[in-house]
Amino acid sequence: MGLLELFILAVGLSMDAFAVSVCKGLSVKKMEPKHALICGAYFGGFQALMPALGYLLGSQFESMITQIDHWIAFVLLGIIGSSMIKESREDEEEEVSASFDVKTMLALAVATSIDALAVGVTFAFLHVNIVWAVTFIGCTTFVLSAIGVKAGNVFGMKYKSRAELAGGVILILMGIKILLEHLGFLG
Template sequence: MSLVEVILLAVGLSMDAFAVSVCKGLAIPKINFKTMAVCGLWFGGFQFLMPMIGYLLGAGFTGYITSITPWIAFVLLSLIGGNMIKESLSKEEEKANDSLGVKIMFTMAIATSIDALAVGVTFACVDVNISSMIGDFLNTTLASIIIGITTFIISCIGVKIGNIFGLKYKNKAELAGGIILICLGIKILLEHFNII
């Protein structure tokens, strides 16, 4: 997985956090940089942490399943992406909550980063090669940092957009994120069969 693919993956993963951030921005009457940064730090921090945990869990068993690892990556990314697309097409309205308390933010950060845990397992199954001068663990750490920073920025933007525009872009962002993740899964599978 190249740097460009990691950035695309980061954007795709951050769409759940973006959608929740839009809801936060909608619910909070007065937005300032601190409010945006609190959301960004919660969501970005967990989006950094979860792939690392997933990688460490996945690295323990990847040696036993090397022949099917592209399939695992494809299935995980497709399931995550499919779920995001399903949520984007759902007519069910999410209830906006204006609290930035630890309990609420922790719960939301976990909920929006579970898919990043699965992506971390995918990192253990595919070659993450941002820099050929560093090893697998450091490449995965760098990929996780990119995911965390991307999510931080997109979450901050989401809070502001939610405050200004409301829920207009929430579903479109989730749909785009789901499509990106499915496309990355397909690309991994096609590379496995030397089609691309």
């Protein structure tokens, strides 16, 4: 997996965290730098941790499912991407607490990074350099989450659904690319 592909994947994975960060930005009357840093640290940290855990799990079972690993990656990314697209189409506004306490942020960080766990499993099958990948994903999510808090505070809900839609499409396209590569249709 090249740098461009990893960047695109990192952006796709971070869209849930970005969307929640936008909502957190909406929830504060006066945005302070600590709000952006808190969101960035929690969301970026968990977006880095979850693929690492998924990678460790996937590595344990790699020998048993090497023949179908590309199909697993395709299905997992397709499900995650489809779910994000579905969420982007829902009209109901997500209620996000204005609190930045540990309990609230921990729950949000876990909820927005579950999809990264599944991606980590696919990393094991694709023999991705996991240290580089999780660092890149974590840093990308940190930056986008910090930007999301500011954007939410300034622009509101206008771009939340578009971010989720873009993230879902990116993940589905990555899954298709992985499948086509393993079937011999791409380089």
